[in-house]
Amino acid sequence: MAGAALLLAGCFSSGGDGDEDNGSGAGVTQQPKNSDPFWVNPDGNAAAQVAAYVKAGKDEEAEQIRKIAEQPTGEWIGPENPEQEARGFTEAAEKADRDAILVLYNIPHRDCGQFSQGGAADGNAYRAWIDGVAKGIADRPATVILEPDAVLHLVDQCTPEEFHEERYDLLKGAITTLKALKNTKVYVDAGNAGWGRPDQIFEPLQWAGIESADGFSVNVSNFYTTVDSIAYGKQLSAKVGGKPFVIDTSRNGNGPYTEGEPGENWCNPPGRALGETPTTKTADPLVDAYLWVKRPGESDGECKGGPKAGEWWADYALKLAKASS
Numbered sequence: 134m135a136g137a138a139l140l141l142a143g144c145f146s147s148g149g150d151g152d153e154d155n156g157s158g159a160g161v162t163q164q165p166k167n168s169d170p171f172w173v174n175p176d177g178n179a180a181a182q183v184a185a186y187v188k189a190g191k192d193e194e195a196e197q198i199r200k201i202a203e204q205p206t207g208e209w210i211g212p213e214n215p216e217q218e219a220r221g222f223t224e225a226a227e228k229a230d231r232d233a234i235l236v237l238y239n240i241p242h243r244d245c246g247q248f249s250q251g252g253a254a255d256g257n258a259y260r261a262w263i264d265g266v267a268k269g270i271a272d273r274p275a276t277v278i279l280e281p282d283a284v285l286h287l288v289d290q291c292t293p294e295e296f297h298e299e300r301y302d303l304l305k306g307a308i309t310t311l312k313a314l315k316n317t318k319v320y321v322d323a324g325n326a327g328w329g330r331p332d333q334i335f336e337p338l339q340w341a342g343i344e345s346a347d348g349f350s351v352n353v354s355n356f357y358t359t360v361d362s363i364a365y366g367k368q369l370s371a372k373v374g375g376k377p378f379v380i381d382t383s384r385n386g387n388g389p390y391t392e393g394e395p396g397e398n399w400c401n402p403p404g405r406a407l408g409e410t411p412t413t414k415t416a417d418p419l420v421d422a423y424l425w426v427k428r429p430g431e432s433d434g435e436c437k438g439g440p441k442a443g444e445w446w447a448d449y450a451l452k453l454a455k456a457s458s
Contacts, residue, residue: 171205172226219269248434305342335372382408406456
């Protein structure tokens with residue numbers, strides 16, 4: 134359901150002080166650190182698309198996709214080389230004097246057999262994977278979004294009961310491992326405003342170890358408005374010790390899609406738009422940041438004509454960009 138972006142970045146170049154073109158041909162630079170301390174990947178899919186459009190003389194399309202390419206987005210760590218990827222992203226971010234945003238999405242029995250199904254083979258494989266991520270991050274700054282949908286799918290019974298105890302244990306262990314690092318912040322995913330039942334998810338968040346985390350994330354890969362996401366997050370925060378939260382605003386500019394089949398409104402819905410750009414200067418003191426956790430332009434899955442989950446979809450990216458101000 135989260136529409137995993139599991140494609141690997143080809144390289145992790147950096148422009149020295151973080152404010153130069155990094156060789157992608159797109160002219161991508163970092164955002165001002167005082168309001169947006171997160172790293173812009175100059176070699177991401179959006180930057181590559183900008184460069185391709187420029188080369189083809191499609192300047193209008195290039196400028197639209199630049200709206201995506203010039204913003205920091207989550208780097209979804211793949212299953213095969215967690216240490217190498219985490220090191221690459223955090224080293225590049227550190228060289229640019231920014232923080233990497235890492236998304237960890239590899240929990241066993243992930244996504245209940247939907248478009249982003251998969252995950253680690255078992256608990257031991259997941260623990261080893263988390264250890265690899267932690268080793269790759271080391272003491273470098275990182276903001277980690279931990280396992281989109283993992284707690285929510287325990288609450289809505291999408292994940293079979295037999296796997297619940299192990300999942301709580303794995304999440305708690307992941308938080309402990311990551312929080313042992315010097316400069317890593319961890320936000321446990323906590324659903325979205327459309328699901329909207331804080332009374333049901335707050336205890337599972339506690340069982341998953343939210344007390345030891347920096348906070349929680351809402352609206353990951355979804356489309357609910359920032360206003361509604363703040364309201365949902367504040368209700369939930371009040372039930373988990375006043376923990377702060379981050380909001381995925383990557384594609385919520387026009388709010389949720391309500392005209393399709395209710396069970397698939399999250400999957401590549403038409404008519405959506407980019408939301409507020411990433412920043413730590415938010416509308417509420419409980420909101421640590423607006424983030425683009427989901428990378429705009431990457432598919433949610435094979436629905437509505439989209440490619441596999443996480444694959445770049447230039448046409449959809451253009452529509453998101455054109456619909457935003």
